[in-house]
Amino acid sequence: MMKTNDVDSWSVGDVRLTSRFLLGTAKYPSPRVLADAIAASGTQIVTVGLKRQLAAGGDNSFVEIIRAAMRTQGAHLLPNTAGCTTAREAVQLAHMARELYGTSWVKLEVIGDDYTLQPDPQELVEAARQLARDGFTVFPYCTEDLVTCQRLLDAGCPLLMPWGAPIGSGQGLMNPFALRLLRERLPGVVLIIDAGLGAPSHAAQALEMGFDAVLLNSAVSQSPDPVRMAGAFRGAIEAGRAAHRAGVMARQDFAVATTPVTGNPFLIGNAP
16 A cells, blocks of 8 residues: 655745744753753754843853754754844844854744733834844744734744733633634744643644644743653644644534434344
């Protein structure tokens, strides 16, 4: 029997990926636990905050620990601009990250509110436009607002990273209606749920809805057993994606009998 190639992949530019799990690297109990969590997750994209490294007095061998853990699974480094509040600051930090880490990928964060950590849409679009002109592949952290997302695409972003809920809240997909609408209106765009996921079931839900991947950090790093939790999220993400590809049954507002109540029943064995 001929076997068909059923590799389920997605792409960022010309980089082909099979893992749909992007993992953050903050607040792990130890470098060893972080390395083991990266391996357990199967991730191919790992994020790192440049501001945190600069505040620590430089690279401090942290990124080398991450790179060593990533090598066996061919993962890519995704620096982020976490902590930036203006477009100018984010652009400057992105250029520093490209020089330091040797990658044109950048996760763009421009925060507009300290309480919710909600992105500033005006500053975000401005920074995205400038970075795209400068040759970066921009991964913009945004909300589920459709108009802002369209502006980011117009600015040159090849994908979008709408939040599920505020960063670190663990609330899951707070506005599934808006997220479904975003997925429906932008069918050909890579959409990655970023922030707010607290349980593997939240990740499975996102993949079932047709989102291409998820990025999370706190749900793994703050677990009493980060390595086991990384594996749990990996399984949930794979299950959610498989369910989406198979086709999830439509919801109904009323009961639908699963066995016939009219006509001839199925007979087992020989009829008398």
